[in-house]
Amino acid sequence: MPMETVQTIASRMSQSADTIPEEYIRRDKEEPSVEAGDGPVPKIPTVDLGEADQEKLVKAVAGASGEWGIFQVVNHGIPDNLISRLQHVGREFFELPQEEKEVYAKAPDSSGIEGYGTQVQSDPRGKKSWADHLFHKIWPPSSRNYQFWPKKPTSYREVNEEYARYLRQVADKLFRSLSLGLGLEENVLKDGAGGEELQYELKINYYPPCPRPDLTFGVPAHTDLSALTILVPNEVPGLQVFQDDRWINAEYVPGALIIHIGDQIEILSNGKYRSVLHRTTVNKEKVRMSWPVFLEPPMDWVVGPLAQLVDDENPPKFKSKKFKDYMYCKLHKLPQ
Template structure:
């Protein structure tokens, strides 16, 4: 086992947490959150018959916020509920059973059950355990990292992946049209039909000192887009106008994050959202983000049509695997 799991620590501590989970004062949520205000990020109804209106709203949200929620997205509530149910059941299994799909020791692979994800500044840790595995395309899937238990796990995840496809295609299309590009330009820029759907299940157990700890430290996603469903426990925070705010979640909505690769492809017109996760004292928070990522060897850079003499390229073109390596190891891009 790579290290002690947060779930295990949570079940053994009563009123304190280990020092490595206590954030510095400039990060502690009790000090840095604007309390009593819940940020209402844009909510966009995908069933609206006015496509131009949807494009305008998504484009505006992506430029000003980097995050929005979509409702009437076409994924049945039952498919989302089943995804959440089997994920929760996995994390409630005995520890030794979860360890069967742990990330291999010393592996560079991100897939598997684990606790540590990236280089941690000052040795500080997030109050979270996780499970990563790819759910699309079939050629990228490694079932070694899919739980065998609960038995319905595979079926629920495959159904969710299938239902997610049209939503993903719509998001890329609307984002492209919002920049006066061809409908497929951003999707093709991110890898086209070889786009990788990487699922992460975040498990944030109850924390005796939620005022001092963070679930996930402040970051932008290195994906192109992230599409996320949480459970009903508050935890997502967004940095806006130099302050941290809780985000109001709409039941059965999908939360869409603009990631680094769309910011790069749009040459900075769309902004990757700077966000973090808080934890609570009594309840377990969980979330199911799907990171839509270019294949490792695929090169991503600003879309040529968006680069002009007046607006030169703001980002380098590089292979996604090289970008990811620098990001995870806190190296300059």
């Protein structure tokens, strides 16, 4: 019997007028809402990563990371046609028959996150998100488990390996600017987050059309566990960011990458950079997809506020702990 995914539920519901199942419905303040607040709606910053003036680039990256925790980058150096191919092979995978996708399913008793499925973490109230996903590591090469890399389409592996090579260059440039923005040597933040052992984990999010997008989320409000998240969106809007006490829709910028500051950078910077609170809404008529890559420390890597940023006037705001312990506490909603 095929596994019950959001895609199969959406396909079944397209033949009827039923509302979505109760376990997907969010109540009260959790429900999706339009932008609120007085005055003009601010826009998520856009940074030109090709800026030749390093001082100007560092100021833009650091400013956006401290004020917003999120920004979009253009002129990032990843060819447009490679991003298009990345999106194409991802869409092709989700368009395969259900039994072919299930070949890559995460085992029900697995403690890992790699594979095809629906829920990443359990909700204590049994609530589910309106999304399916495919998760696998793309860097370093030694971390790749090709068991979870689709064989169809046939170009999937080639495209994702090429994307990983380009993405590392973008990540290194971001880490350099973030370090310099704190008045540190350019390698400090990357080294603090795992250095060359950083794990690059790709997640393809698939949000099928939803008959009641006002009642559910693709992903509820959260901050990312990662150091950085580098995301490719498709043209269907849905990402919302919490800023100035309101939810703000992320504008689609063709060809741009969306950069999230994650929890580990907030910890390393002792709160000078902000891990962004964000969520994902769904669309009534269109499929929304996204391709985030989470840059995470190895499981036994200890992350804490950098010594250079801590003194009597700036005591540590976070505990130092192994990444696996931080992850366990967050996924199980335990105090850090």
